[in-house]
Amino acid sequence: MSKMSRRIIVDCHTHIYTKRLVLLLRSRTVNPRIHTNSPDGSEKLAILPQEVSGGRTVGPQYWDVRNKVSFMNRHMIDISIVSLANPWLDFLDAPQAVTSAHECNADLEQYCFDATQLFASGQGASKVEAERRMKAFGILPLAEGVDPKEVVKSLESIASSSSLCGAILGSRGLGKGLDHPELEPVWAKAAELGLVLFLHPHYGVGADASQPSGLWGSQDNGHVLPLALGFPFETAAATARLILAGVFDRHPNLRLLVAHSGGALPILSSRLASCVAHDPHVCNRLKHDPRYYLGKLYYDAVAYGPEELEAVANIIGRADRYKSGAAAAKITRESVEKGVQRMMFGTDHPFFPPTKSDGTVITDDQTETWRSVTENLEAISDVAAWSHSAKLGVAGQNAVKLFGL
Amino acid sequence: MSKMSRRIIVDCHTHIYTKRLVLLLRSRTVNPRIHTNSPDGSEKLAILPQEVSGGRTVGPQYWDVRNKVSFMNRHMIDISIVSLANPWLDFLDAPQAVTSAHECNADLEQYCFDATQLFASGQGASKVEAERRMKAFGILPLAEGVDPKEVVKSLESIASSSSLCGAILGSRGLGKGLDHPELEPVWAKAAELGLVLFLHPHYGVGADASQPSGLWGSQDNGHVLPLALGFPFETAAATARLILAGVFDRHPNLRLLVAHSGGALPILSSRLASCVAHDPHVCNRLKHDPRYYLGKLYYDAVAYGPEELEAVANIIGRADRYKSGAAAAKITRESVEKGVQRMMFGTDHPFFPPTKSDGTVITDDQTETWRSVTENLEAISDVAAWSHSAKLGVAGQNAVKLFGL
Numbered sequence: 001m002s003k004m005s006r007r008i009i010v011d012c013h014t015h016i017y018t019k020r021l022v023l024l025l026r027s028r029t030v031n032p033r034i035h036t037n038s039p040d041g042s043e044k045l046a047i048l049p050q051e052v053s054g055g056r057t058v059g060p061q062y063w064d065v066r067n068k069v070s071f072m073n074r075h076m077i078d079i080s081i082v083s084l085a086n087p088w089l090d091f092l093d094a095p096q097a098v099t100s101a102h103e104c105n106a107d108l109e110q111y112c113f114d115a116t117q118l119f120a121s122g123q124g125a126s127k128v129e130a131e132r133r134m135k136a137f138g139i140l141p142l143a144e145g146v147d148p149k150e151v152v153k154s155l156e157s158i159a160s161s162s163s164l165c166g167a168i169l170g171s172r173g174l175g176k177g178l179d180h181p182e183l184e185p186v187w188a189k190a191a192e193l194g195l196v197l198f199l200h201p202h203y204g205v206g207a208d209a210s211q212p213s214g215l216w217g218s219q220d221n222g223h224v225l226p227l228a229l230g231f232p233f234e235t236a237a238a239t240a241r242l243i244l245a246g247v248f249d250r251h252p253n254l255r256l257l258v259a260h261s262g263g264a265l266p267i268l269s270s271r272l273a274s275c276v277a278h279d280p281h282v283c284n285r286l287k288h289d290p291r292y293y294l295g296k297l298y299y300d301a302v303a304y305g306p307e308e309l310e311a312v313a314n315i316i317g318r319a320d321r322y323k324s325g326a327a328a329a330k331i332t333r334e335s336v337e338k339g340v341q342r343m344m345f346g347t348d349h350p351f352f353p354p355t356k357s358d359g360t361v362i363t364d365d366q367t368e369t370w371r372s373v374t375e376n377l378e379a380i381s382d383v384a385a386w387s388h389s390a391k392l393g394v395a396g397q398n399a400v401k402l403f404g405l
Numbered sequence: 406m407s408k409m410s411r412r413i414i415v416d417c418h419t420h421i422y423t424k425r426l427v428l429l430l431r432s433r434t435v436n437p438r439i440h441t442n443s444p445d446g447s448e449k450l451a452i453l454p455q456e457v458s459g460g461r462t463v464g465p466q467y468w469d470v471r472n473k474v475s476f477m478n479r480h481m482i483d484i485s486i487v488s489l490a491n492p493w494l495d496f497l498d499a500p501q502a503v504t505s506a507h508e509c510n511a512d513l514e515q516y517c518f519d520a521t522q523l524f525a526s527g528q529g530a531s532k533v534e535a536e537r538r539m540k541a542f543g544i545l546p547l548a549e550g551v552d553p554k555e556v557v558k559s560l561e562s563i564a565s566s567s568s569l570c571g572a573i574l575g576s577r578g579l580g581k582g583l584d585h586p587e588l589e590p591v592w593a594k595a596a597e598l599g600l601v602l603f604l605h606p607h608y609g610v611g612a613d614a615s616q617p618s619g620l621w622g623s624q625d626n627g628h629v630l631p632l633a634l635g636f637p638f639e640t641a642a643a644t645a646r647l648i649l650a651g652v653f654d655r656h657p658n659l660r661l662l663v664a665h666s667g668g669a670l671p672i673l674s675s676r677l678a679s680c681v682a683h684d685p686h687v688c689n690r691l692k693h694d695p696r697y698y699l700g701k702l703y704y705d706a707v708a709y710g711p712e713e714l715e716a717v718a719n720i721i722g723r724a725d726r727y728k729s730g731a732a733a734a735k736i737t738r739e740s741v742e743k744g745v746q747r748m749m750f751g752t753d754h755p756f757f758p759p760t761k762s763d764g765t766v767i768t769d770d771q772t773e774t775w776r777s778v779t780e781n782l783e784a785i786s787d788v789a790a791w792s793h794s795a796k797l798g799v800a801g802q803n804a805v806k807l808f809g810l
Contacts, residue, residue: 177622205620205638206611215610215642217582221649222686228677229645233610233638233669237620240634244626260676264638264669267717270710271665272633274780278757280764281627291710305675305696307723307736311716312672318712331712331789352683359685375679384736 008078008396009377010405012198013259013300013346015085017063018107024100032087034058047087050207056223057361061350065114065134070366071349072133073122075373078396079405082111083137083168085351086202090143090172097143098150105157105164108136112163132405137198138164140186144175148182152189159193165403166196166257171203171238178238179245191251196298196402199238200259204230235263240272243293249286252296255402261303261343262294266315269294273322288324295319295339298402300346301394304375306382309394313339313386340390344399345380347373413483413801414782415810417603418664418705418751420490422468423512429505437492439463447768452492455612461628462766466755470519470539475771476754477538478527480778483801484810487516488542488573490756491607495548495577502548503555510562510569513541517568537810542603543569545591549580553587557594564598570808571601571662576608576643583643584650596656601703601807604643605664609635637668644670645677648698654691657701660807666708666748667699671720674699678727693729700724700744703807705751706799709780711787714799718744718791745795749804750785752778 017025025034031046038044038054045062046055061067062085072080084104089097115134138158141150151174158164167190173183178199190197204226209215216225239258248254258265265272273290276282295316303309316339318331352372354362362368380386380394399405422430430439436451443449443459450467451460466472467490477485489509494502520539543563546555556579563569572595578588583604595602609631614620621630644663653659663670670677678695681687700721708714721744723736757777759767767773785791785799804810 172618176617177624179622179624206613208611208613212581213577215639217584217646219582219584219646219650220686221646222684224649224677224680224684224687225642225645228680229638229642229669229673232673232676233634234620236669237630237634240630241622241624241626244629245624261672264634264641264673267666267672267708267713268634268637268669270708270713270780270784271637272629274709274757274777275629275633277776278760278764279627279629280760281625282629283760283764284762303672303675304679305723307716307719308672308675310719311712314712314715318710352679355683355685355688357689359683359688371682372679375675379675 007392008400009076010079010081010345010396010399011072011077011347011349012081012257012344012399013302014068014080014082014349015062015351016068016082016111017085018104018111019063020103020107021084021100022063032091048203050210057363059363061353065111066118068134068349069115069118069122071370074367075347075370077347077373079133079135079399081135081137081165081399081403082108083198083200084108084139086170086200088139088168088170088202089141090170090202092143094143094145094147097141097146101139101141101154104139105154105161108138109161109163112136135163135165135403135405137166137168140167140169142169142173146174148174148185151183151186155186155189155193155195159195165405166198168198168200170200171234177241179241179247184250187247187251187254191254194253194255196255196257198257198259199235201231201234201238201263204234232260232263235259236265236268239263239265239297240290243290244276244282244285246286248293248296249288255298257298257300259300259302261299261301261308261312262297266294266312269315289322291315292319292322292324298342298344301343301380302346302348302376304379306379306384309343309379310383310385313343313383315339316342336385337387337390340386341393341398343394344402345376345395347376349373412797413805414481415484415486415750415801415804416477416482416752416754417486417662417749417804418707419473419485419487419754420467420756421473421487421516422490423509423516424468425508425512426489426505427468437496453608455615462768464768466758470516471523473539473754474520474523474527476775479772480752480775482752484538484540484804486540486542486570486804486808487513488603488605489513489544491575491605493544493573493575493607494546495575495607497548499548499550499552502546502551506544506546506559509544510559510566513543514566514568517541540568540570540808540810542571542573542601545572545574547574547578551579553579553590556588556591560591560594560598560600564600570810571603573603573605575605576639582646584646584652589655592652592656592659596659599658599660601660601662603662603664604640606636606639606643606668609639637665640664640668641670641673644668644702645695648695649681649687649690651691653698653701654693660703662703662705662749664705664707666704666706666713666717667702671699671717674720694727696720697724697727697729703747703749706748706785707751707753707781709784711784711789714748714784715788715790718748718788720744721747741790742792742795745791746798746803748799749807750781750800752781754778
């Protein structure tokens with residue numbers, strides 16, 4: 001780790017709820033909502049209609065900028081690009097979603113401004129100037145019934161902000177998924193503006209998954225299966241659907257950052273290619289082998305292990321081998337290092353908080369070192385096949401370049 | 406490839422339907438069934454209640470032993486360990502399932518015998534004697550309502566057969582999944598007998614996945630998403646559930662061969678470990694970090710790409726690092742090569758048949774070279790990090806050892 005002490009650390013995957021959104025969630029009587037019906041009276045966020053164990057404990061770390069700043073300083077994080085945590089605005093009706101997106105983006109800008117004040121007044125451990133240290137992904141009015149034109153307008157508004165540098169989005173789009181043709185103008189505009197879209201899971205897999213015969217079964221495993229597996233399954237499916245819909249053929253400059261290192265997709269991409277090649281519905285639809293498109297994506301490095309990160313880099317690095325008409329490109333150290341440039345550190349804060357030995361959350365976390373930070377930083381350091389500069393890139397420089405920080 | 410010309414090739418993932426099972430499926434009026442309601446009048450196998458596009462075309466390659474023998478000779482496959490293709494016996498009532506398992510296992514033994522006769526009379530390209538060239542996984546009476554004692558009896562019967570060398574099973578067990586405590590005697594008996602259990606997907610993800618707002622959405626992508634992603638999602642979930650249920654803590658010698666290179670689980674295993682560590686329901690349940698157990702599994706090499714295979718081997722190879730109480734073991738070339746010994750070639754024949762340029766199946770395949778074979782063999786050859794002997798192991802020797810062929 002000592003060799004990396006002068007690196008810049010950028011956290012591209014770190015969440016908040018705006019205070020206005022918290023008030024909205026507290027006011028609701030059906031999920032998603034924040035309630036205090038738990039045995040200990042603590043506030044719980046219950047997201048899905050069928051919520052395992054009543055939801056997760058939330059507190060100021062989810063909305064208080066001082067908490068985020070403390071977390072950043074404690075972990076030597078130079079820059080955070082915060083994003084709203086799910087469920088975003090999916091649950092609102094169309095006019096509310098449009099209004100709320102506007103309000104959220106204003107609140108996110110204020111959040112960044114407040115952070116700058118705190119950084120300027122404090123003694124942050126960072127080498128980066130105060131005004132650069134807090135940025136945000138904006139939010140788009142993606143909900144059922146919204147006119148795609150409103151989404152396009154929202155992209156333009158985000159692009160004109162100095163503190164917003166992209167937009168987070170879930171997998172449902174306007175209710176029918178990201179592969180629905182109605183979103184075509186959205187991809188076109190995002191590509192034109194060079195905005196990074198951060199694709200993040202929310203729903204996991206279907207409502208029947210927790211039936212005795214369902215995917216998760218009926219044994220009590222807490223949130224583990226929906227979170228560890230359901231989330232990356234959703235991301236993999238959404239990304240594959242974008243590829244199959246030809247979105248990256250029509251918009252090769254679209255910048256899509258995929259959560260949790262691409263979820264389950266990288267390891268399944270050759271299987272995807274084989275299934276595409278054998279299916280008359282799809283085999284002649286795309287310009288390239290599906291594996292080519294995995295080299296066009298960006299990936300956070302939120303995978304918790306060096307072997308996972310190395311695998312993703314290798315799979316990005318081989319992409320040119322699958323470009324139609326190209327001479328079969330060999331994977332080289334250079335192509336893999338180029339792949340690594342598409343990967344960037346994240347923490348998933350304030351999720352995965354420190355716990356006591358019985359697994360319960362330590363709510364006063366002002367002094368704790370978060371395992372989710374150290375594990376993801378160590379994973380980067382521990383990839384034996386990567387050069388020192390490749391590791392510096394993943395820790396921060398790749399994000400600095402991609403987002404123009 | 407020339408350096409590998411003297412290798413032995415064992416196909417551990419290759420399917421059939423017994424003729425008796427075909428007759429049963431033809432006699433049914435609800436899925437799963439074989440019907441001729443397709444526009445071209447060809448026989449289609451429709452498996453799930455909601456079947457995309459009416460099912461897949463089936464023909465003699467699914468049940469005729471001469472077809473399998475021709476396929477093996479054409480592709481220089483020395484030994485096949487055939488297994489029933491899904492849906493196995495899940496759809497039968499309990500007494501039928503018990504009877505049918507008995508019949509299927511007798512039919513599978515006959516299938517191996519018939520193959521031996523063909524090999525002995527023909528001019529096979531193999532260096533291996535005729536009687537060793539066709540083996541089979543038996544089938545277990547896993548269906549709702551079956552007494553686990555019947556499953557144990559079936560394991561004992563399989564263990565006493567010279568041509569059956571393990572058992573294939575799906576993810577539902579006796580209807581409530583493989584993590585239900587009622588299956589405890591089954592794991593105990595399989596471990597005691599040293600029988601390899603081959604875990605294979607069938608259901609994919611939930612019935613709502615093809616809704617507009619579901620995981621697969623409503624765009625027409627043929628079978629691609631359920632097959633490329635849904636199958637390995639199911640396998641990952643089932644394997645994770647076995648781990649979380651402590652099955653490998655109680656039965657460390659259980660031999661579980663996981664289809665499609667472990668599905669999505671290997672790349673998500675550090676995420677699984679992180680989620681387990683942060684969840685009070687699970688964090689103190691297991692003897693080891695979840696990643697340790699991935700080193701106890703066996704994996705087919707049906708992943709279609711060298712980067713995928715390399716990633717799986719690295720993830721097996723790191724397992725000892727996550728053994729409780731062990732000094733943090735470093736991953737070495739040796740530990741990875743040891744990991745490779747748990748991987749073994751497969752084809753998934755007769756699925757993924759050769760197609761015409763429009764993607765339709767070439768039904769008379771007596772002379773075709775199957776892409777699914779060459780891709781999976783080339784993937785093994787192309788893993789840069791593996792030694793020649795490691796590759797020979799995956800191509801065949803690992804299976805020879807594991808199954809005592």
